[in-house]
Amino acid sequence: MRIALLTYSTRPRGGVVHTLALAEALAALGQDVTVWTLGRGDFFRPVDPRVRLAVVPFPEIDGEGVGPRILRSIALLRAAFTPADYDVVHAQDCISANAVDRCVRTVHHLDHFTTPELAACHERAIVRPYAHLTVSAAVAAELAAGWGIAATVIPNGVDAARFAAAVPAVRARPYLLSVGGIEPRKGSLDLLRAYRVLLGELPGIRLVIAGGETLFDYRDYRDEWEELAGTLPVAPEVLGPVAHDELPSLVAGAAAFAFPSTKEGFGLAAMEALAAGVPVVVRDLPVLREVFGAAVGYGADPPSLAAALARAVKEPDPARRAAGRALAAAHTWASAARRHVAFYEGLAG
Structure with missing residues (x-):
């Protein structure tokens, strides 16, 4: 399968660590994997060369607020991404899930945001994907209780x-x-x-x-x-x-x-x-x-x-x-x- 894994940063956040490790493990099984992300430079660690990398430049803007930054993140990733190249599009966070029209989504955890743009991003990234994964049964239960969504649980790996x-x-x-x-x-x-x-x-x-x-x-x-x-x-x-x-x-x-x-x-x-x-x-x-x-x-x-x-x-x-x-x-x-x-x-x- 041609698989796109989407994340939002090249820095060492938990979701990014998950994305890279999963991509490498999928590639080791013979899958054709590309990681798409926003970034200001390379990933925080070397990545197995069997994994393709597509880093969309995300320049810093002095004084930019959280809301405008979220909207710019979504727009930049959406403009660059090529969904027709993949059999599976799998988003790992709310920004990347908002940047595509159709995707699988891993919900790592649920949050409550007060910034309007971020709250809307979070909600759309839950309700719009056509299939859902979580890394624990507790988060799957939250999705079921709050949104009536049935998610499949696949726990994290650990190096x-x-x-x-x-x-x-x-x-x-x-x-x-x-x-x-x-x-x-x-x-x-x-x-x-x-x-x-x-x-x-x-x-x-x-x-x-x-x-x-x-x-x-x-x-x-x-x-x-x-x-x-x-x-x-x-x-x-x-x-x-x-x-x-x-x-x-x-x-x-x-x-x-x-x-x-x-x-x-x-x-x-x-x-x-x-x-x-x-x-x-x-x-x-x-x-x-x-x-x-x-x-x-x-x-x-x-x-x-x-x-x-x-x-x-x-x-x-x-x-x-x-x-x-x-x-x-x-x-x-x-x-x-x-x-x-x-x-x-x-x-x-």
């Missing part, structure tokens, strides 16, 4: 071997790690509040935050985060985007991995931390209970997140560590690709 083989980064002081940047969906303010509590029990531990490339502007939220961070006795370390080859070591060296997201579809970054043998604490959400089970610790608010992180650092559990590694290793991209091919073939039938 478990890459993280399992990582040499832990060496830092002067032990650190907690969070990956995903500073934004509302990642629960960044709650993580800071939990860290303030945790410092009372583990005064020497650092908080390190990696990642954060996004199309959206969370300036007000970030200002609030920075104001709160300035009141802490130990300042968090914000790394921004981390090079692809350096991320596994950074993850493997963490004393614990914090994942306090308020909305998720699967939790790929947390699963990568489990593959590296790092204790993980997540927000107590139904979707994360579904995906992680007993392999992680849970917290519902800053005090309980802090308590779970303290236990993870002070009382390592070898059985939970082994269970986490096994869980991550069970989610392979090869399996995900085979299930996608079966899904595509079912649509053709």
Whole structure:
């Protein structure tokens, strides 16, 4: 089959990581795959040469608001894309799903937006596709309850071997790690509040935050985060985007991995931390209970997140560590690709 996978960026966001890994696994099965995206340069990592790449230039415009940026993103990708070249058009996000007239859509998670253009983009990207996938049963249930849409569940794959083989980064002081940047969906303010509590029990531990490339502007939220961070006795370390080859070591060296997201579809970054043998604490959400089970610790608010992180650092559990590694290793991209091919073939039938 000639398959187009559409995403919205060349930067290391979860949906982009998913798109590239799925494309490579599909190509390994002999499928003809092209990844289409907007971008200001190459992808954040090398891509298997069996996968064709079509990067539509997306120049920066100073002072552009979120709404106009969303509309420009859709228009640029729509103008460049060539749907007649493909048997399957598979969009991975709301921008790319709005840029085509007919597509399969993977709904990674559901959000609530206040920017009118983004809210409309989100809604159209749910109702217009002719077939739907999700990466967890919890998100499929949300689609069914909110829109009456029946979605097929195909969980994420995980590059478990890459993280399992990582040499832990060496830092002067032990650190907690969070990956995903500073934004509302990642629960960044709650993580800071939990860290303030945790410092009372583990005064020497650092908080390190990696990642954060996004199309959206969370300036007000970030200002609030920075104001709160300035009141802490130990300042968090914000790394921004981390090079692809350096991320596994950074993850493997963490004393614990914090994942306090308020909305998720699967939790790929947390699963990568489990593959590296790092204790993980997540927000107590139904979707994360579904995906992680007993392999992680849970917290519902800053005090309980802090308590779970303290236990993870002070009382390592070898059985939970082994269970986490096994869980991550069970989610392979090869399996995900085979299930996608079966899904595509079912649509053709």
